Amino acid sequence: MPIIRNIAQLGQPVLRGETRGIDYPSDPSVQAIIEDMLVTVADADGVGIAAPQVFEPLRLFIVASRPNPRYPHAPASEPTPMLNPEILWRSDETEKGWEGCLSVPGIRGQVPRSLKIGVRYQTRDGCFCEEMLNGFLARIFQHEYDHINGLLFLDRVEDNRALITEREYRRIITQL
Numbered sequence: 001m002p003i004i005r006n007i008a009q010l011g012q013p014v015l016r017g018e019t020r021g022i023d024y025p026s027d028p029s030v031q032a033i034i035e036d037m038l039v040t041v042a043d044a045d046g047v048g049i050a051a052p053q054v055f056e057p058l059r060l061f062i063v064a065s066r067p068n069p070r071y072p073h074a075p076a077s078e079p080t081p082m083l084n085p086e087i088l089w090r091s092d093e094t095e096k097g098w099e100g101c102l103s104v105p106g107i108r109g110q111v112p113r114s115l116k117i118g119v120r121y122q123t124r125d126g127c128f129c130e131e132m133l134n135g136f137l138a139r140i141f142q143h144e145y146d147h148i149n150g151l152l153f154l155d156r157v158e159d160n161r162a163l164i165t166e167r168e169y170r171r172i173i174t175q176l
């Protein structure tokens with residue numbers, strides 16, 4: 001049975017550490033971590049979660065965009081585990097958008113991200129997949145990709161004035 005994992009919080013070294021690639025996606029221990037991450041991200045109303053956030057220093061994350069109380073305007077998509085992900089190219093065009101993080105509760109920030117990216121990853125079955133992502137899905141991918149490189153969205157905000165509280169964020173988005 002999958003279990004809801006504890007989520008590493010800002011300050012815990014695993015969020016800043018190195019990660020290793022996954023050689024054998026079909027390994028039962030890898031599949032068990034993926035199952036745990038799927039239930040953990042759903043339970044926490046996240047739209048993505050990276051392995052270091054559940055104390056697993058692996059190059060693995062899940063993109064799970066769907067409308068929920070934390071992201072009411074998120075597009076719906078099937079939760080997708082991405083193993084050994086890479087960014088192949090980025091559009092020159094960037095866009096600022098609000099981000100939060102399950103590891104940084106209570107804070108939102110305006111973060112510039114590439115509008116479009118080309119990515120490659122392995123599925124949980126080990127198949128290689130290449131696709132182009134844009135908009136919010138591209139944003140999630142870049143946020144999670146940062147996690148497996150020891151970076152947080154706080155490192156990407158251009159100015160501390162781009163940070164606001166969760167309560168203020170919710171007040172703003174209900175007016176959108």
Ligand SMILES: [Zn+2]
Nearest residue numbers: 100101102103
């Ligand atoms: Zn995060």
